[in-house]
Amino acid sequence: xxxxxxxxxxxxxxxxxxxxxxxxxxxxxxxxxxxxxxxxxxxxxxxxxxxxxxxxxxxxxxxxxxxxxxxxxxxxxxxxxxxxxxxxxxxxxxxxxxxxxxxxxxxxxxxxxxxxxxxxxxxxxxxxxxxxxxxxxxxxxxxxxxxxxxxxxxxxxxxxxxxxxxxxxxxxxxxxxxxxxxxxxxxxxxxxxxxxxxxxxxxxxxxxxxxxxxxxxxxxxxxxxxxxxxxxxxxxxxxxxxxxxxxxxxxxxxxxxxxxxxxxxxxxxxxxxxxxxxxxxxxxxxxxxxxxxxxxxxxxxxxxxxxxxxxxxxxxxxxxxxxxxxxxxxxxxxxxxxxxxxxxxxxxxxxxxxxxxxxxxxxxxxxxxxxxxxxxxxxxxxxxxxxxxxxxxxxxxxxxxxxxxxxxxxxxxxxxxxxxxxxxxxxxxxxxxxxxxxxxxxxxxxxxxxxxxxxxxxxxxxxxxxxxx
Amino acid sequence: xxxxxxxxxxxxxxxxxxxxxxxxxxxxxxxxxxxxxxxxxxxxxxxxxxxxxxxxxxxxxxxxxxxxxxxxxxxxxxxxxxxxxxxxxxxxxxxxxxxxxxxxxxxxxxxxxxxxxxxxxxxxxxxxxxxxxxxxxxxxxxxxxxxxxxxxxxxxxxxxxxxxxxxxxxxxxxxxxxxxxxxxxxxxxxxxxxxxxxxxxxxxxxxxxxxxxxxxxxxxxxxxxxxxxxxxxxxxxxxxxxxxxxxxxxxxxxxxxxxxxxxxxxxxxxxxxxxxxxxxxxxxxxxxxxxxxxxxxxxxxxxxxxxxxxxxxxxxxxxxxxxxxxxxxxxxxxxxxxxxxxxxxxxxxxxxxxxxxxxxxxxxxxxxxxxxxxxxxxxxxxxxxxxxxxxxxxxxxxxxxxxxxxxxxxxxxxxxxxxxxxxxxxxxxxxxxxxxxxxxxxxxxxxxxxxxxxxxxxxxxxxxxxxxx
Numbered sequence: 001x002x003x004x005x006x007x008x009x010x011x012x013x014x015x016x017x018x019x020x021x022x023x024x025x026x027x028x029x030x031x032x033x034x035x036x037x038x039x040x041x042x043x044x045x046x047x048x049x050x051x052x053x054x055x056x057x058x059x060x061x062x063x064x065x066x067x068x069x070x071x072x073x074x075x076x077x078x079x080x081x082x083x084x085x086x087x088x089x090x091x092x093x094x095x096x097x098x099x100x101x102x103x104x105x106x107x108x109x110x111x112x113x114x115x116x117x118x119x120x121x122x123x124x125x126x127x128x129x130x131x132x133x134x135x136x137x138x139x140x141x142x143x144x145x146x147x148x149x150x151x152x153x154x155x156x157x158x159x160x161x162x163x164x165x166x167x168x169x170x171x172x173x174x175x176x177x178x179x180x181x182x183x184x185x186x187x188x189x190x191x192x193x194x195x196x197x198x199x200x201x202x203x204x205x206x207x208x209x210x211x212x213x214x215x216x217x218x219x220x221x222x223x224x225x226x227x228x229x230x231x232x233x234x235x236x237x238x239x240x241x242x243x244x245x246x247x248x249x250x251x252x253x254x255x256x257x258x259x260x261x262x263x264x265x266x267x268x269x270x271x272x273x274x275x276x277x278x279x280x281x282x283x284x285x286x287x288x289x290x291x292x293x294x295x296x297x298x299x300x301x302x303x304x305x306x307x308x309x310x311x312x313x314x315x316x317x318x319x320x321x322x323x324x325x326x327x328x329x330x331x332x333x334x335x336x337x338x339x340x341x342x343x344x345x346x347x348x349x350x351x352x353x354x355x356x357x358x359x360x361x362x363x364x365x366x367x368x369x370x371x372x373x374x375x376x377x378x379x380x381x382x383x384x385x386x387x388x389x390x391x392x393x394x395x396x397x398x399x400x401x402x403x404x405x406x407x408x409x410x411x412x413x414x415x416x417x418x419x420x421x422x423x424x425x426x427x428x429x430x431x432x433x434x435x436x437x438x439x440x441x442x443x444x445x446x447x448x449x450x451x452x453x454x455x456x457x458x459x460x461x462x463x464x465x466x467x468x469x
Numbered sequence: 470x471x472x473x474x475x476x477x478x479x480x481x482x483x484x485x486x487x488x489x490x491x492x493x494x495x496x497x498x499x500x501x502x503x504x505x506x507x508x509x510x511x512x513x514x515x516x517x518x519x520x521x522x523x524x525x526x527x528x529x530x531x532x533x534x535x536x537x538x539x540x541x542x543x544x545x546x547x548x549x550x551x552x553x554x555x556x557x558x559x560x561x562x563x564x565x566x567x568x569x570x571x572x573x574x575x576x577x578x579x580x581x582x583x584x585x586x587x588x589x590x591x592x593x594x595x596x597x598x599x600x601x602x603x604x605x606x607x608x609x610x611x612x613x614x615x616x617x618x619x620x621x622x623x624x625x626x627x628x629x630x631x632x633x634x635x636x637x638x639x640x641x642x643x644x645x646x647x648x649x650x651x652x653x654x655x656x657x658x659x660x661x662x663x664x665x666x667x668x669x670x671x672x673x674x675x676x677x678x679x680x681x682x683x684x685x686x687x688x689x690x691x692x693x694x695x696x697x698x699x700x701x702x703x704x705x706x707x708x709x710x711x712x713x714x715x716x717x718x719x720x721x722x723x724x725x726x727x728x729x730x731x732x733x734x735x736x737x738x739x740x741x742x743x744x745x746x747x748x749x750x751x752x753x754x755x756x757x758x759x760x761x762x763x764x765x766x767x768x769x770x771x772x773x774x775x776x777x778x779x780x781x782x783x784x785x786x787x788x789x790x791x792x793x794x795x796x797x798x799x800x801x802x803x804x805x806x807x808x809x810x811x812x813x814x815x816x817x818x819x820x821x822x823x824x825x826x827x828x829x830x831x832x833x834x835x836x837x838x839x840x841x842x843x844x845x846x847x848x849x850x851x852x853x854x855x856x857x858x859x860x861x862x863x864x865x866x867x868x869x870x871x872x873x874x875x876x877x878x879x880x881x882x883x884x885x886x887x888x889x890x891x892x893x894x895x896x897x898x899x900x901x902x903x904x905x906x907x908x909x910x911x912x913x914x915x916x917x918x919x920x921x922x923x924x925x926x927x928x929x930x931x932x933x934x935x936x937x938x
Contacts (some may be wrong), residue, residue, distance in 0.1 A: 022676055034662060094816060113824065113826060114665055114721075115717050115721075115824075115825065115826035116824040116825055116826045116855075117720065117721070118824070136722065147908060157666055158664075158665075158666040158670070159666070164663075164664055165663075168641070169664050171664070171670065171673070172637070172641055172894060181916070185911045185912060185915075186912070187910075187911070187913040187915075187916060188910070188911065189910075189913055191889060191890070191891055191909070192824045192825065192889040192890070193822040193823060193854075193855060193856075193885075193889070193890045193891040193894065193896060194633075194634075194822060194824075194825070194854040194855055194856070194894075195627075195629055195633060195638050195640070195822055195854055195891075195894050196627075196822060196893065196894060197626055197627040197628075197677055197855065197891075197893045197895050197896060197897040197898070198893050198902065198905070198909050198910070199677070199898060199906055199909075199910055199913075199914070199917050199935065199936065200674060200677065200678055200682070200896075200917045200921075200935075200936075201627070201640065201670075201673045201674060201676065201677055202913055202916055202917065204640070204670045204673030204674070205669060205672065205674055206672070208666055208668070208669065208670055209669055213669070224723070225720075225721050225722065225723040226723075227723060228722075228723060230645065239917065248584050250696050251584075251586065251694075252584075252586070252607065253694065253697075254693070254694040254695075254696055254697060254759075254760070254761075256725065256870050290723075291723070291764075292723075292764075292767060294763060294764075294767060295760075295761075295763075295764050295767065298756060307779075335636065353586075353662040353663060353664055353665060354601065354662060355582065355585040355587070355661045355662065355663075356584065356585055356663070357582065357584035357585045376769055385662075385663040386585075386662060386663055387662075387663070388663065413743055420660060420661040420662070421660070421661070421662045422660055422662040422664075422665035422666075422667050423667050424665065424667050425662065425663075425664050425665060425666065425667045426664060426666050427666060428666040428667075429666070429667055429788070430667060436667070437667065440667050441656075441657070441658075441659070441667070441668055442656070442657065443654060443656045444656040444657060444658055444668075444671055445668070446654075446656075447650070447656060447671055447924070448668050448669045448921050450924070451617035451669060451920060451923065452669075454919050454920065455916070455919070456924045463655050466668065466669075467668065467669075469560065
């Protein structure tokens with residue numbers, strides 16, 4: 001939406017026939033050029049215009065990926081790693097054409113090391129698949145971005161989600177990677193030691209690089225013991241400010257809160273309508289606590305005391321699974337409920353993160369834009385991290401909607417940056433946030449560009465994403 | 470010790486007089502060439518041979534650092550960032566001559582953001598100074614490598630220490646940096662948002678880069694609430710295997726242990742002698758728990774149950790400060806007590822980290838080397854992370870001692886690597902671990918080298934460290 005030039009098909013070259021033949025010789029029927037398959041790989045969950053790859057290939061091994069990279073390099077054709085396609089910033093769109101490399105068939109869990117609380121998976125394993133695999137081990141992988149994304153995609157976008165406040169993001173939970181570089185060579189980064197001071201931290205360099213520095217084919221992750229007990233709590237607040245103040249005090253008290261979500265009044269209204277509930281239509285805080293039975297009770301009661309001191313209303317908490325599910329229903333239904341505010345619309349989902357001390361102020365200023373907007377814009381987020389989203393509902397065929405959404409998004413991002421925040425807390429740059437990288441990182445962008453040019457001199461790995469060359 | 474060639478002064482060029490004049494014009498009396506000051510900046514805490522810089526300068530601002538970098542570049546003279554000088558792997562030795570850039574006068578705490586649990590400091594602030602500054606805020610900075618290192622030095626070496634098992638290392642706790650690059654330009658990396666997916670993770674690239682990619686001048690850190698309560702526990706074990714098994718089960722139970730240290734029998738013997746104690750001379754586990762009063766009691770009791778099931782003896786736990794100090798005395802005295810096993814000797818301190826499931830096996834194999842050694846070699850470590858140290862006591866003037874220590878160290882590192890571990894858990898590569906980088910990271914070293922050559926094409930920033938060019 002922001003960068004029509006990137007979608008100009010005149011920039012694209014037709015796929016060389018020799019490349020296609022070589023790929024077919026290597027992969028047989030795992031090379032697709034049908035419109036349907038290309039369509040599926042030319043879109044994501046965002047409102048960004050579709051951009052189809054010229055072909056789609058399905059790899060099974062790291063070695064195959066290496067061969068594909070070499071062929072693409074030889075023919076100077078772009079290569080775009082593709083997982084679940086759940087990006088909301090256009091990461092997988094083939095804006096310069098080229099080949100979509102679908103990694104979802106690389107879906108083996110390679111090694112669970114229960115004593116060491118780590119696991120190594122192929123990049124195409126999804127987070128739900130992984131947790132199903134771990135179910136009987138007593139362990140789990142906590143990072144939950146909502147969508148059932150692939151672990152490779154989550155690593156590539158530095159994903160996080162609801163329980164990053166306790167467990168961190170992919171940045172903290174990827175221990176090592178297998179990566180195919182732009183020249184087709186294969187490297188291993190990091191390792192299985194809990195910590196290391198041995199050399200430059202290449203793992204963290206590839207985590208969040210959005211397929212632009214290399215293709216992640218295997219990931220070693222930290223795991224956690226399934227908590228002995230879980231409690232959930234919800235509380236309504238007269239305003240966002242008091243809800244945020246409750247969060248700040250909770251964290252300052254050292255309560256190891258596992259999830260901490262805020263839904264604004266419009267989101268609650270949408271949920272009431274969608275799920276036939278009768279929640280008070282004011283901001284709502286939803287918390288989850290992990291620990292021993294005694295500890296999760298103590299945590300919930302501590303938060304209740306803090307919330308009460310800040311005008312909290314309707315505080316409820318529970319430990320049983322079915323009660324917790326009921327309390328959290330509003331959060332689980334939020335996205336679909338919001339989409340039903342204007343059925344048939346698409347969502348422009350914004351994503352900023354600010355120091356939590358500025359969160360209430362940032363939301364208050366944003367609410368003025370929301371009030372003036374022509375479309376409904378529910379707001380919710382991972383308030384324990386200072387991260388929140390706007391769901392700007394647009395008719396993708398209505399140019400005015402897109403322009404208005406873009407303007408609201410831009411003002412939000414610039415506001416967050418002024419407050420010491422970031423243009424994207426968890427969705428990534430993709431193509432949607434390219435305009436803001438300089439504003440956020442200034443002269444450091446030149447270092448990022450130098451690294452990109454060193455590791456991918458021909459700009460063939462997911463070109464047009466993350467950083468402008 | 471390992472690399473006499475690096476210390477060959479014939480590789481060094483005399484300092485250009487024009488550079489010295491320019492530095493004096495810029496910094497006045499903050500340029501020192503006296504033997505005493507150069508001696509102080511030409512050694513660290515290791516047994517590596519001293520290597521003096523040609524001059525020492527003391528910077529006060531990032532801008533001064535930028536000017537110094539430009540002058541050194543112009544004259545092609547090496548520049549070595551210097552903090553507390555507490556490295557044990559030769560990081561600050563001027564093995565190619567050049568200028569030591571002492572940052573200890575950049576010791577201002579720039580901003581404490583209590584609501585956001587973050588702080589920004591100049592690189593020369595030490596961790597004890599920072600915690601003193603934070604004393605009344607209810608917050609603290611947990612990373613504790615033992616020495617009162619500077620925050621800049623800790624960031625540069627990716628330091629950690631006793632409570633990394635709970636709070637992570639510098640990798641997890643540095644939010645952003647101000648860095649002067651090799652061309653004298655200044656960048657800011659990261660920021661104050663709790664999480665971000667905006668661009669390549671330059672913060673993590675500079676953390677652990679040992680002054681070879683840029684000079685860190687300011688650091689933004691995560692802070693934590695001072696725990697409401699602390700409990701400590703100690704327990705003796707018939708063997709290391711049972712102690713390690715206790716640790717594994719403790720972590721798998723989800724006990725959020727804050728510190729978890731192992732001392733071997735020889736270390737206990739050294740402590741008994743040094744501190745006139747009567748501890749049972751068998752492996753000892755020392756734990757610390759942070760949380761609410763109820764939670765730290767529950768944690769200690771859980772560990773007691775696990776320890777008892779594994780033959781633990783003499784289990785004691787306490788919450789009062791003076792009792793905790795008494796229980797942990799053996800750990801606090803360990804290093805000095807070990808040094809007194811052969812008074813006047815230096816320590817070659819090794820530092821490996823393995824997946825915790827391999828820890829007992831790694832220590833058992835290492836104990837065979839220790840038993841065969843001509844010198845006493847106490848062993849202790851941060852067993853919750855799988856990280857442990859040997860303190861190999863050597864007479865630095867005795868070539869046989871140095872050769873023997875080197876051989877033991879090499880065997881230890883290769884053993885750790887075979888077990889999926891790392892050549893250095895927290896001390897860094899410096900010059901002492903250069904030989905092992907290829908063995909640990911294989912082809913990924915080429916990527917590290919490419920990054921070094923991109924960011925420091927003249928190889929002037931701490932040359933001869935971290936990676937061979």
